[in-house]
Amino acid sequence: MIIEQALHGYNKGHGLLASSFPMRPTEDSSLMAYLSDWTGYRDESEEDSYMTFYPLEQGRKYAFAKTWYASEMERPGCVWTHTLIVDLDDMDRNFDFRVLKDYFHRPQIDDYEEYSKKIEINEYSKRSSHDIFANFDGTSILFLLLFVLSKSNKLVVYMEREQKLYVDLCFYILQYLPIEILRTVAFSTGSSSYRKIRDKDFTIQFTNNPTSLSLENASWKEKLNVDSFDEGLRYIYEESQKDNDQLPSLIKLFSEDISDQKEKYYAFAMLMKSMDLAIEGIEKNEYTEVLHLLEDYFPTKKEGDLLKYNFMSQKISNLFGEEKDILYQIAAFDSGDFLNQSYVKYGSRIVSLENENHSDFIVLIDKIAKLKEYNSFAVEALEYSIDTLDEQELFDFISNNWEHLYGLLGNNKGFLNSGMWLKLPTNHFQAMLSIYSDKGFGEFDLWKTLLNKMLISGTPANKDVASKIIDNVENAVELILNAANSDNYVSIAPSLIQIVLLKSDDILEWLERQNTLNRRVETFIIGNINPASVEVKWHLSTIWNALRNIDDNKKDIEYYVFLYVLAHNWKDKIAVLLLKQSFTHIYEELSNNSIDSRLWSKIEGYTKKFSKIEKWDKCKILSYGLVDYLKKCDFSVEELHQFSAKAQINERLIHIWEKI
Template identity: 20%
Template sequence: MAHGVNGRRLPLQQTLHGYSEGHRLLASSIDLPPRDAKTLLMMSDASGPAATIGAEGYLTGYPLPESGHYALARTWPAPELPRPGCVWTHTILIDFSDIPSVRGAGGILKLFRRPQGDERSYGTGIEYVSMAEDDDRTGMSDDFARRILSAVYGDPTRPIVSVAADVRARETLALAIWDQQWPRLRRAFRFCTLSFADRSSLNATFDLQFLPANGRLRPGQFKSAIDADRRKFDTTEWLEDAVVDLKEGPEGSLRRFLRAAGSDVGGRESFEPLATLHALSLHFDLDPSAVERAISLLERTMSIDQGHAARSSIVRVAANAADSLGTEGLQFVVRNFGLIDPAESDAAAERVGWALWRVDPKALFDIRSDPARGVIAERAIVTMPPASLLEGITSTPTHLVELLGARPDLAREPGLWLLEGATKPDVFQIIEKSPGLFDGVIDAMIRSGRPLYREARATFGSDLVLRRLLARFGDPTIEDGIRSSWLSAAASDVDAVARILVEDWVDDVETLEAIAHVVAPDAVPNAYGDDPWLLAIRRLSTPLRNAYLASFLLVRALGRRTMNSVELVQATFDVVYDAAEQRTLPEDAWRILDRRLDRSYWWYDWDKCVRIRHTVVKMYLDRGIDALAFVAITARDDIFFELIAALSEKFGSQRYLKAIRNRMSDAGMGGERLRIVKHAIQW
């Protein structure tokens, strides 16, 4: 492939050092600061006294920090020069800012050239097209790479030396190691492929030096160095990962990870942790515990002010796997949550918050006010299912009011009303600010099974509580005993009952019967206008057939509270009488009737029908009710006959009977009923 198709053109600087009345700079395309110039001069000389250098020379790599360049140099022997031990050194200078763009450092080797009487040509810059395919890794054995990598990164504070391998393998491995590193480590890494003496200085230790293979030097001559050839090491996953990546070259997954995660970490000591993180990352999808191990490794090996990029990548993964993390892993994510991309923040906060709530609900409240991490608490509280929130809050009940302030809809959950502190004034103050929740809250309080009607009435008023009770009358989730106790308490406000009865939505017998079971027949006031109970039964879509309700209303009609006694008798008498006659009258209906019906030694108390007839007749007679209304008490002629008979037995009834006769005649009513009335009149 031609240069420039997929590479980046990099401007490089160069220098040439050699002999001219001493070893010195012969040409340079750049002016360097004095300190860097001195370093360059020293490093360009032979790598030790009495050095025996092969024709192919050796490579040296080191930084020039003042000018911001990395020096890659090749040194050749110069036997043609008059002084023994002279060398030529061609140094290529890469700007620190261009180091990330150097892909396949092996291609730079092609730029080195031994001077051929053209020294002046080294005084201009050169251009290099960085190409991945320029990288050459032939001749590099796995065992050799494994041993050197283990030493370089396994003992990161010590210089490493080795006598292994030929010149070609040394250069290939040294450049491959340098190319594998992330830019920041590249800028600091020092190596030499043939050192006849330790090239380190007081403030610039060489990381990796290869010694002559002829045995003239012993590794022990290098102060504090580790002999890689004798060092014992274990084959670890990170090490194998690194060896594989060396063979993969510029497209290796490890080096891509290192360049992303190592942007803010420095020396060799960071390589093993980062490489281990990468090795662990290969298992994240199948082994959730790998995420926890990665977190533990980061916390153990990198200070809080380092490894932000690495933390960022692990935080993102950990946030995605939050459900499987333990307390330590979740705390790591929370501490470093600010490293997550804002575009992913809401989704990550939701997952992490849910998981944190599962293991430590209090911790969620602890971070809620934190500007950087509060989003975790807010997203979790807003999105978490009510059941999960209620389960978690039991472990930190002091935060119930705070939770409810953020999620007032929880008040619609019966479980909330079983919690400690659920009936505190602060709770109801929050609920009062959300009128749209009132119906659901009342339902939840009822379904909780707790006797909270006093609190409900105080907060929502009797009318609303009573409406919700009646609206949920047939709800199977509410036990009958609970419903009855609530209804009794709510109905103790008889004015509220009266208001409910006149509302249009109360239009079924079941609801009216439910109310009738919890209030006394005379309880509901009727100081003016039509009786609320009468208005309610008029709205029924079918005639009243409910024996209990009819009995209740008949008792009310016989009392003095209603202004519509006649209408109530007309609506209920036949229903009650038929049930009594057929012995189908419910026991609870008879109990309320029995307390109001007349008793007499003239007839048997056990005969319900007799007592009903005589009590109703007495009411009409005693109250002087319109005589024509008497005719409308029952639709049955046979019962009308019994009513007239009962009336005729009453003291002073003759006058009333005559009034009935006259009113019937005036109304044009004849037939059997008129005959019965006339027959009962004594002339």
């Protein structure tokens, strides 16, 4: 680390005598010349010196200037000023400002070569400030620290003790300041009158004027004591009294995070205090307190980056508890928006915990799942769990935390595509189906398994799901109708059965392979298939044997009307059988005037009207239509004798046959 230096003194007027760097005419060079001149202060009881501390190059560098009264000069009022300049942007964080006191040297006339050399520091020793604590009370020290941290100016303090103690006090304060505040601070320990830096005030000016503020008798002492100050500031003060205190190095390390805000400085101090207590085992603060400090004082992701990186690291966070407890506190925190995922490394820590201690991992995710709200870290942990738990563990996990997890499961593409949700209990499965239906299913392809689950569970299908099943399951109609035609499936959602109508040809092909139908399928066929449709006519009459076989002569009239209309698609023996099964039932219902206009409209097209037949005589109209159709079929008049179980009906049919 390089320290630059300059020497000012008398040479036909006060000015620069030597420097370790080119001193060009600038505002800073003029300022150095001005501040290095005599202030009028004398202290003959000591080495007759004082110091001035001030920033240069808009705060990028800092000047530590020691001025001696040059009594050896013939001209009165001459002084020597040796200035050491520290580059704050290139300063090692272990550098202790108090070491600079060792490098000040009072010059000899015309012997200035030493001041033209740069000072190189390779080892960073530390100094203490014990004299400060022995001579100044804690309240005064804390007040001065607070004054500087608050960016206040123009405090003029009377030096009631040796001047060198106030120099030490300035070094002490500077040593514990964050860099961004240090860039604007200026002190003076020797003047009889008020000094300024160009048009700006010194932060604190120590003077020999007894009318200035006395630290011994300050008015605040009646109102304040050490405990009146912020806990973070008190911690800094307490630590500064220890030998080999590491805080100055840490203040410099985290100076960018602290910036020039005293509140952030206090938060930094409290973080350090929490870590100290955790290391020493004196007190195990909840890690949540660390998170609150980071969130409250560094609320955006860009703030406190290095502090967050360190305190969120596994190395430091584990000082506050076991890994599973730390990960839970991070997941349980109200919001993780102030943290960057990259330095929390939450995902990799979850993976490590699962690999190294699976039981702790299970306990952790179960606790996380029960949280009322999930931050981004909780979501990351739960999504990892859903993706990696074995099937039984996952089912147990979901079962124990269903109310909390179902929304997250609905957004997990891996869980959807894996099909494990198809094995959930019916109520959970149906909830997931509803969510996935709304989201469009994405890359899901286990449609046949889904269909079977819906059939077994009696789950209804909306239009979109039904369409996808029909499009993606090759034998969907067969599976659905087989289930519907089986008494093992107690409850099949009507909406699911309805989807087979999208493929009417498949329905008819399925019918051809059946020997019998149950009531559920019978009702579906009669209610949804048009027996007079072109699709039905294209198929052989034999496919309807299953429907015909279930006739017990006690069916609803709807059944017999369906058979009657169906028979007119063909002229074979099965067509005749269908007519024989249905005609008498329809005839008797007509004779009782029990067939409404809706049903009559279905069979009216298969009747035959003559001018001599009254319109109200629907039995006769029906009979004429039947006989007319039978004559077109493979049928003889002799068969009419046994056509109906009612002899009177048979006689009427024979009479019509002979007549037309």
